[in-house]
Amino acid sequence: MITEALVLSAMIFVLGTFGVLVRRNAIIMFLCIELQLNAVNLAFIAFSRLMGIDGQVFVFFVMTVAAAEAAVGLAIIISVFRHYETVNVDNFKLLRW
C-alpha cells in the first residue's frame, strides 16, 4: 500500500517537474509547481502511516505555505500581465534569463 502511494507520488512529482520545464505559460508552470507540492504531501502521508503523526502535521504546513505562495505568485503574474499583456515566459526578454 505504502509502496504504491510512494510510486504514485514520485510519478506526480516528475510530472510536475516536467511540466515546469516544458510549458511556457506562467500560470500553467505555477500549477505544475502546485502539483509537485501535492506529490510531496502524498509522500508525507504515506510515510506517516509507518512513522507516526509528524508527516501529517507537515502536510498542513505545506498546504498553508502553498496558499500563501499562490497569493503572492498570482499577484506577481497579474503585475507582469499589466506590463506585457501576456503571461508566456518566452516573451520576457528584457532580462536575458
Added chain:
Amino acid sequence: MIIDFSRQLHYVWALLPEIILCVSGMVILVVGVTGKYREAHLAVEGELEPGRSDDLGWLALLSLLAAAVANAWLYGVTEVGVNSMIAVDRFRLFSNWIFLLAAVLGILISFAYVYRQRLQAGEFYALILFATAGMMFMAGARDLIVVFLGLEVMSIAVYALTAFNRRDRKSAEAGLKYFLLGAFSTGFLLYGIALVYGATGSTNVAVIGEIISSGEGSRSLLSAAIALLTIGFAFKVSAIPFHMWTPDVYEGAPAPVTAWMSAAVKAAGFVAFLRVFMVGFGDHSIYALWYPILWWLAAITMVGANLIALVQTNIKRMLAYSSIAHAGYLLVAIAAANETAAAGMLFYLLVYTLMNIGAFAIVMSVSHHSEERLYIDDYVGLGWSQPLLGVLLTVFLLSLAGFPGTGGFMGKIYLLLGAAESDLWTLSVILVLTTVVSYWYYLRIAWVMWMKNPEVTGQYDRITVPLPMRFALLVSVGLILYIGILPSGALEFARASIEGLGTFGGGLLGQAP
C-alpha cells in the same frame, strides 16, 4: 535564565527576536496604509528631501534594534531539552547578527530610493522585517519543518520585494522569474525532506543525525533525499548550475533590495544548509555520499561564475555573478565540513554582507537612486570627480576580490584553512586561481574609475549620498578594514559560535572525487 522547552511559554522567550520583528512589521504595515503616510506618492521626482515615509524606515530600524537587544539577551540563556524545534545556540545568535546587520544596512541605504521611486514605504520596510524574521527561523531551525517555514517566510517576502516597483517592467519580470524558480526549488527541497522523514522517521535534525550514525535508515532513500535537498539549497544560495535566476533577479529588482538580498538571503541559505548537512548528515558514512556532490558544485560554481563575470557590462549583473562566485567559495566550506570551515563560513558571511551592501550602496548613488547609469562605462573618471566615493568603492571591490588588508582577504584565508584541514587541496587551488581571475573584473571597475579620462564633464554632479547612506557606508568600510587588519576578534567570535553545534564529519576522505 533557563529555557525549558516542556513549558509552552518558554518558546516565546526563545523566539523573542523573531516575534519582535513580526509584530513591528505588522505595525509598520498598518501605519503605512493609513492616510497620513500616503503623501510619499505625491513627492516630486528629483527632489531629495526627507519625506514622511522616512519615519516608517526609522521605525523599522528601531524594531531591528529591539530585536538586536533581544538577541543579545539570548546569550545569557541556557536551554533544557535538546530536541526542541528551535535551537538557542550561539550559531543561531551569530547568524542573527548577520541578518540584523544586513537589514539595518539595507534599510539605511534605501531611504532615498524609496522616496525617489515613490514606493509604498510601509509595505517595503515591513516586508524586509518579515523576511529577516524568516531568515532567523532558518538559522535557529533544529527541525526540518522550521527550516521549510523559515525559508518560505523569507522567500515569499523577497518575491514580493523583487517585484515591488510596479511601474518598472524589469522589476515585475524579475519577480516572476524569481517566484517561479524559487517555488520550483522549494518543491525539490520539500521532496527531500519527505524522503528524509521516510528514511529516518523524524524531521528533527539532531534526531536524524543520531539515527544515521547508529546505522539505521535506508541508504537509498537517504541518498535520493540528500540529492534533492542539495538541489533545493543550491537554488537558494544560487550555485551553478542552479543560478539562472540570479543575474536576472539582481538586475531587475529594486537596487536596495538587490543589495540586501544578495547578502542576507544567501547567508540564510548557507546557514540552514550548514546546520542540516553537518548536524543531520554529519556522520562519516553519509558524508561520503554528499561530499562529492558538494565538491563538484563548489568547483563548477567558482570556475563558471568567475568566467562569466569577466564579460559583463552591467554592473548589477557583474555583481550578481560575483555573488554566485562567492557562493562557490562558501560551498568549499560546506564540502570541507569541519569546525574551522564552519567558523570560516560564518566569518566570511559577515564580511561578505558588509562589502557587498557597501558596493551596492555606491552603485545606487551613482545611478541617482533609480535604475539608470548601471553600466561599467558610466564609471569613467568617477574617482577624480567624487574622490570619497571612488576610494570607498575601491575598498569594497578590493575586499570582494580578496586583497590583503581587507576583510575579504581574511575570509578567504579562513575558508582555505578549513579546506586544508579536510585535505581538499584541489578545491583550494581552484579557489585561489579563480580568485586571481576575479581580480580582473573587480579591478577593471577601479581602473575605469581612476585611470580613464571622461569624455564629458559634469556627469557626476547629480550624485547625492544621503545621510543614512553615509552612515551605512561608514559602518561597512570601517568594519571591513577593522576585520581585515585585526581579524582575531571576529574570528574568535565565529569560532565560539560553532561550539556545541553538533557532530562534524569532515576531514577523513580528503581525496578529490
